[in-house]
Amino acid sequence: MSALAPNYKRKNLSFVRGKGSFLITADGKKYLDFVQGIAVNSFGHANQILVNAINKQSKKLWHVSNAFKIPEGERLA
Known part of the structure; x- marks a missing residue:
């Protein structure tokens, strides 16, 4: 039994890493990642610029609530 919420029926498939637009299983099989989370991987997996x-x-800092001023966020917006 998983401790994760059963939001949807999980596939019997797991990945150990990603590279670009591909997900890779432990045995090296590559799958084109068409799901990429909720807009979080649009630049692909392991993108060196993002890394x-x-x-x-x-x-410097992991997370600050938007209840406070965030200079970098305001500058980038």
Whole structure:
């Protein structure tokens, strides 16, 4: 029994990594990722530019509620 909420019927398939627009299973089989979450992977998996940006930001701040001013967010908007 899974501790995860049963939002939908899960497929008997799991992935160990992603690269670009592909998901990869433990045995190396590649699947084109047509679902990519809810608008969170539109640039693909393991995009090096995003990996570098996330790594840089993770050394500063993870998350701040939008109840506070967020200078970078305001600048980027």
